[in-house]
Amino acid sequence: MSANAIRANPTGGFPASKVLWTIVGWLVVLVFFFPVLWMWLEAFKTEPQAASSPPTIFFVPTLLEFQEVMSGDFPPFFINSAIASLGSTLLVLVLGLPAAYALAIRPVKRTQDVLFFFISTRFLPFAASLVPLYLLARDLHLLDNIFALTLIYTTINLPLGVWLLRSFLLEIPHDLFEAARVDGASFLTELVRIVVPLIAPGIAATSLICLIFSWNEFFYAVNFTSSTAATAPVFLVGFISGRGLFYAKLAAAATLASLPVLLAGWVAQKQLIRGLTMGAVK
């Protein structure tokens, strides 16, 4: 890959142009990264420093605002986000793995249609089912309930999960499954003992994508929860009003709320690409 990249150099490979393109590249990347960096810087300032004009560039970093956020009302929101994201990811794997297995290894008639149906539901706008789901949740007293939100996130991620897991399963040599079946392994044994270890990277990629989408999800969170089940993005809504200047606190909360997905995405960049392109790019 690096050999490709080096030889595909459009500039001809002179050291001078290499330096030039490196500088251009870093400038562009830093422009894109700057808002994130600025968020971090603001988070380590005091409130007067964060809301000063001209902006404070040099300052002594303080953890004051992080402590403020963590000792305040933020933790329950964070925990709700964790429950909804991890819970829905787990459900996607439990429901999606057998389905993906059936579609990849034991194709039946109309497999392609079933697959198309699954994935098309991912792109159904939330407008399609929003009103009935809201009325149902209201009538069942499940508004502001974190498990109702978990089920909604499962719906959002399941189609992508089935699709992705299937694309990983297709890469496993068919003989392995045949061998297991001859040995008399039951379906569940086959799934747990053979399939799961073989597609561990696929499960990681699927989980990552599910986590990103459900952790960052806002539309259902803000409309289906109010207080007890509200998630981290809903906590940030409290900063919109603009009354009073809480920029440092806002930056600290935004940093903490973004951290899990940022770290997970950075650690698993390869899985990220595969997941975002629905398995099309390996």
Add this chain to the structure above:
Amino acid sequence: MIAVSKNGGVRGPTAASVARRDAWLRRLPLLPAFVYVILVTQIPFALTVYYSFFSWNLLKDNSFKFAGLENYARLLTDESIRIAVWNTVLLTIAVIAISVVLGLAVASLLNSEVFGKGFMRTLMIAPFLIMPTAGALIWKDTLLNPLFGLLPYLLAPFGLGRVDWVNQYPMVSVVTVEVWRWTPFMMLIILAGLQSQNPEVLEAARVDGATAFQAFRRITLPLVRPFIELGALLGSLFVVQTFDSIFMLTHGGPGEDTTNIPFLLYLVAFQGFNIGQASAIGVVAVILTTIIATVALRTLFSIFQVEARR
């Protein structure tokens, strides 16, 4: 299969019934996910279609009554619907076009001979991973804010010091934040395409006297075109649903200047509690999205088929 049928024939049940049982067993693992998806997406959608023919406001008791095509008629005449459709189209096309161009540029940079490629890519994908609500707030309050923001301060020498970006140029602000978020997405997909290129082809072209630009246009671009299409189509399916940044930055305003279909739906359903009208908007949104999604999925399937042929 044949062995099973023969056994079945001896024991009693006919071959056909065993085959049917076998087919059901094959489908069984599919069933939980299938039933779940139908329960949570298809049945509610059917109800949405049903409600769209009724006039129903949750805030008024006993307001549920048949309205025929009234909700749809209002969609055609209501100014705010037209504005929302226009804003959705404008936002989607602007964000996708700009982020594809920028994404292609950054991907080309990262695919060339530069120092610190891996680290550059790591930093570059951060805007996509940051929680959208958090990113929008950071832009609004610490970068674009006319009093304390960094951008007006940096632009002051150019006479743009006191521009209130979010209020004076609301759509520009929303597009900027969304482009910032989606460029890394395009970059990742296009970079993967560039890296699948065989460098020897480019080298041969250079030997034959092609300039770098010619080689890029004639060789690289056709090769990464499917990846650009994939990125643009998948991206547009997400961008038509933009809600977070609009909610945080402009709340659809000023006036209705940045109200797109999802935000209008939010206003009608959760501020006005007008269930019938919201359902009609939902049905129209589904039709519009289905058109894009059909094209997107076809592209996706064709890429998979190309992969399979290799």
